[in-house]
Amino acid sequence: MSILVLGTVALDTVQTPYGFREKMLGGSAAHFSMAARLFTQVHLVAIIGKDFPARYVAFLEDRGIVLDSLIRSPGKTFHWEGAYAGDMNSAKTRKTELGVLLEFCPQVAGHQRKIKNVFLANVDPDLQARVLECMRKPRLVGLDSMNYWIHNKPKSLLRLFKKVDIFVANEQEARDLSAERNLLKAAKWLRKKGPAMVLIKKGEHGVLFYCDRFVFSIPAYPIDRVIDPTGAGDTFAGGFMGYLSTQKKLDGMAIKRALAFGTIAASFNVEAFGMERTSRLCLDDVRQRLDVFRRIVLF
Amino acid sequence: MSILVLGTVALDTVQTPYGFREKMLGGSAAHFSMAARLFTQVHLVAIIGKDFPARYVAFLEDRGIVLDSLIRSPGKTFHWEGAYAGDMNSAKTRKTELGVLLEFCPQVAGHQRKIKNVFLANVDPDLQARVLECMRKPRLVGLDSMNYWIHNKPKSLLRLFKKVDIFVANEQEARDLSAERNLLKAAKWLRKKGPAMVLIKKGEHGVLFYCDRFVFSIPAYPIDRVIDPTGAGDTFAGGFMGYLSTQKKLDGMAIKRALAFGTIAASFNVEAFGMERTSRLCLDDVRQRLDVFRRIVLF
Numbered sequence: 355m356s357i358l359v360l361g362t363v364a365l366d367t368v369q370t371p372y373g374f375r376e377k378m379l380g381g382s383a384a385h386f387s388m389a390a391r392l393f394t395q396v397h398l399v400a401i402i403g404k405d406f407p408a409r410y411v412a413f414l415e416d417r418g419i420v421l422d423s424l425i426r427s428p429g430k431t432f433h434w435e436g437a438y439a440g441d442m443n444s445a446k447t448r449k450t451e452l453g454v455l456l457e458f459c460p461q462v463a464g465h466q467r468k469i470k471n472v473f474l475a476n477v478d479p480d481l482q483a484r485v486l487e488c489m490r491k492p493r494l495v496g497l498d499s500m501n502y503w504i505h506n507k508p509k510s511l512l513r514l515f516k517k518v519d520i521f522v523a524n525e526q527e528a529r530d531l532s533a534e535r536n537l538l539k540a541a542k543w544l545r546k547k548g549p550a551m552v553l554i555k556k557g558e559h560g561v562l563f564y565c566d567r568f569v570f571s572i573p574a575y576p577i578d579r580v581i582d583p584t585g586a587g588d589t590f591a592g593g594f595m596g597y598l599s600t601q602k603k604l605d606g607m608a609i610k611r612a613l614a615f616g617t618i619a620a621s622f623n624v625e626a627f628g629m630e631r632t633s634r635l636c637l638d639d640v641r642q643r644l645d646v647f648r649r650i651v652l653f
Numbered sequence: 654m655s656i657l658v659l660g661t662v663a664l665d666t667v668q669t670p671y672g673f674r675e676k677m678l679g680g681s682a683a684h685f686s687m688a689a690r691l692f693t694q695v696h697l698v699a700i701i702g703k704d705f706p707a708r709y710v711a712f713l714e715d716r717g718i719v720l721d722s723l724i725r726s727p728g729k730t731f732h733w734e735g736a737y738a739g740d741m742n743s744a745k746t747r748k749t750e751l752g753v754l755l756e757f758c759p760q761v762a763g764h765q766r767k768i769k770n771v772f773l774a775n776v777d778p779d780l781q782a783r784v785l786e787c788m789r790k791p792r793l794v795g796l797d798s799m800n801y802w803i804h805n806k807p808k809s810l811l812r813l814f815k816k817v818d819i820f821v822a823n824e825q826e827a828r829d830l831s832a833e834r835n836l837l838k839a840a841k842w843l844r845k846k847g848p849a850m851v852l853i854k855k856g857e858h859g860v861l862f863y864c865d866r867f868v869f870s871i872p873a874y875p876i877d878r879v880i881d882p883t884g885a886g887d888t889f890a891g892g893f894m895g896y897l898s899t900q901k902k903l904d905g906m907a908i909k910r911a912l913a914f915g916t917i918a919a920s921f922n923v924e925a926f927g928m929e930r931t932s933r934l935c936l937d938d939v940r941q942r943l944d945v946f947r948r949i950v951l952f
Contacts, residue, residue, distance in 0.1 A: 441834040535740040537857070538877035558836070559858035560872055571949055573859055573870035578837035610951070650870055651950055652909070 356395040357599045359383045360460055360485045361475025361498075361588070362432050363400040363424070366628060367449075369437040372581045378628040379410045381432065382475035382498070385585030387419045388632040389592030389619035390473075392640060394599045397466050399423040399485060401458045403431035417633060422463040429454040442580045443557050462488040471599040474518070475588060476500045479510035486517060494604070496520040496595050497549065498588075504531050515548035522553045522591055537562055538569070551609075553594070555587050563613055568606050572613050575621035575647050582627045586620045589632055593619030593640075618643045655694040656898045657765055658682050659784045660774025660797075660887070661731050661754065662699040662713075662723070665927060666747075668736040671880045677927040678709045679733065681774035681797070684884030686718045687931040688891030688918035689772075691939060693898045696765050698722040698784060700757045702730035716932060721762040728753040741879045742856050761787040770898040773817070774887060775799045778809035785816060793903070795819040795894050796848065797887075803830050814847035821852045821890055836861055837868070850908075852893070854886050862912055867905050871912050874920035874946050881926040885919045888931055892918030892939070917942045 361383030367376050387396045397420040402411075404427070414421060430453035436445035460481055467488050473496040474482040486495065497518040503511055504527060515521065521544055529535055532543035541552045541564035554562040558580075560573035594616030601608040618640050622631045660682030666675050686695045696719040701710075703726070713720060729752035735744035759780055766787050772795040773781040785794065796817040802810055803826060814820065820843055828834060831842035840851045840863035853861040857879075859872035893915030900907040917939050921930045 441828075529740075536877050536879060538875045542877065556858065559855065560870075562872075562875065569875050569949055571859075571872035571875050573861075573872050576837045576861065576868050576870055578835050578841065580835060606948075649905075650868055 355470050355599050356397060357390055357471040357473060357595060358397040358399060358462070358466055358469040358489070359386050359390065359473045359475060359592075360399040360482060361386060361473075361477060362455065363398070363402050363406070364432040364434055365406070366584060367433070367435040368582055368584055368627060370442070370582050370627075371439065372579075373627065375582075375627045377433070379413060380434065380585060380628055382585070382588045384414070385588035385623070385629065385632070386473060386475055386592035386595075387414070388417070388629050388635075389589045389616070389623075390596030390599070391417050391419060392593070392619070392635060392637045393596035393615075394471075395420060396596075397423065397469060399460050399462060401425040401427055401432075401454045401460075403427055403429045403454045406431045413633070420466075423461055423466060425458070425461065427454040427457065429457065436584070438583065441558070442583055445584065460485050470494065471595065472496070473591060473595045474498065474514075475591070476503075479503050479507050479514050483510065483514055483517075486514070494519050494595075494598060496522060496591065498522045498591060499527065501527055501530060512547060515544075518549050520551040520553060521549040522555065522587075524555045524557070524587060528552075528554045538564070555590060557583070557586070560617065561590070561613060563609065570610055570613060572610075572617055573651060575617055575643065576650070577621055577624055580624045583624045584628065586623045589623040590616040590620040592616070614644055614647060615640060618647060654769050654898050655696060656689055656770040656772060656894060657696040657698060657761070657768040657788070658685050658689065658772045658774060658891075659698040659759055659781060660685060660772075660776060662697070662701050662705070663731040663733055664705070665883060666732070666734040667881055667883055667926065669741070669881050669926075670738065671878075672926065674881075674926045676732070678712060679884060679927055680731065681776075681884070681887045683713070684887035684922065684928065684931070685772060685774055685891035685894075686713070687716070687928050687934075688888045688915070688922075689895030689898070690717050691892070691918070691934060691936045692895035692914075693770075694719060695895075696722065696768060698759050698761060700724040700726055700731075700753045700759075702726055702728045702753045705730045712932070719765075722760055722765060724757070724760065726753040726756065728756065735883070737882065740857070741882055744883065759784050769793065770894065771795070772890060772894045773797065773813075774890070775802075778802050778806050778813050782809065782813055782816075785813070793818050793894075793897060795821060795890065797821045797890060798826065800826055800829060811846060814843075817848050819850040819852060820848040821854065821886075823854045823856070823886060827851075827853045837863070854889060856882070856885070859916065860889070860912060862908065869909055869912060871909075871916055872950060874916055874942065875949070876920055876923055879923045882923045883927065885922045888922040889915040889919040891915070913943055913946060914939060917946060
């Protein structure tokens, strides 16, 4: 079963201790797609500007990403510029040029409205709601957001909570939303707001998954050369949702495997700038590292 | 095979969002013992003052801890006072009264010198070296330290590194010692300094274990009521070393199980003040929670 992702396609300028890249392909929906495509067909809902290089469009198409709902606007593509230092756990944003994102009014092509798996990556919650309304009876809906929306549109976000199955947050977002410092408490608080499943991403410390029937906690795959963590969270979500899209039964075992696939996809993401590594991945690469990971965490 | 632990026995005054305790039994060696005793006989090497309540001595003896090398001095027992708030990951120290620690010159009773497993909990590295010199051919030696010694006696500490099998550090200590932000790199750096095994404790995020042949990463057991984290690291070490002391072969599987036992012991520790929970633990309690933990992390 294929998956539809709403999010950003961006030009990222990134500085890390390992180097510098200018206006490389980035954005939540692009990173998500690069991982999810390993499991299923990905339909991308996003907006790009006139300055968006044709080679990036070809790059996405070559990897099987369906671009029927990618809006091409005369404005400028969303551009993010940031730098990482120290433990590489968070970026320092140097510049954010929203460009065409300011006029983004997502469209879902008719034939895509029956897609059963949906991921609403971080954009304005009102746009996320709009896309969700277009969809006919999705069976699995994931939602991501960020601090900005938590503080500026909490009501829209909480309304959306009632309509999604999985809410994905990072540690700080989960704590800010719930006003709970303990992550398990934060997850329980979020679960009460609607989503049956809550996934808290802890960066280099892995993920915590919560639902009424079980809790899972999985460490990150240990990497000693973190070149560029940009998009690791979206790559994780892509691997996680991509794998779940292929599973008929969403039981504990399927969810654990999905968490592991997400973890491994993210580990490849951080090993190179942007999508330099994930765009060349095949499922066998992921499975091989998954075998190593099993030995690292199993007891 | 029994285990000998060198460290502190303290009176702890602790404030957390869940309450307050004045001069309860604490200290690295005491917390370590409370977990290690579940697996093997524990011999404690430490010092207490005249003010140390007789009921605490009985409390340790009742739990089978051998106190033949516990020095009773006329001075005041080591007293630590601290408070936790927020995410409870680190304490704010309000007071440290070293008392008898200042005159501590550890003694190991003759019959204890042939004990095969040794844990040198955090005290002055010169005292750690002194105790280690007393021991006859130990087969497994663990070492813990803290930032204070890393900064004030780095040479003594690095000398000790050559003589121990396992170095246990928390995240910050590992980073400070190695000047590496990435924990896997930090572990590799520490390993090169001597200890064949390096264990990095990440608090609520679990532990990372490194040796030449494998890396293990295990999350913490998720706890939503962290009452008092004091001593969690020492309790972890006690469960870890205690279990390893019972194992003839220190292979990957034994180490993974030891990490899991340490994790579970620490999870009980944080659920109550001081040793209020761990002192009442039996191995069955630990095994039961270990079964739940297996389901949480296994995939």
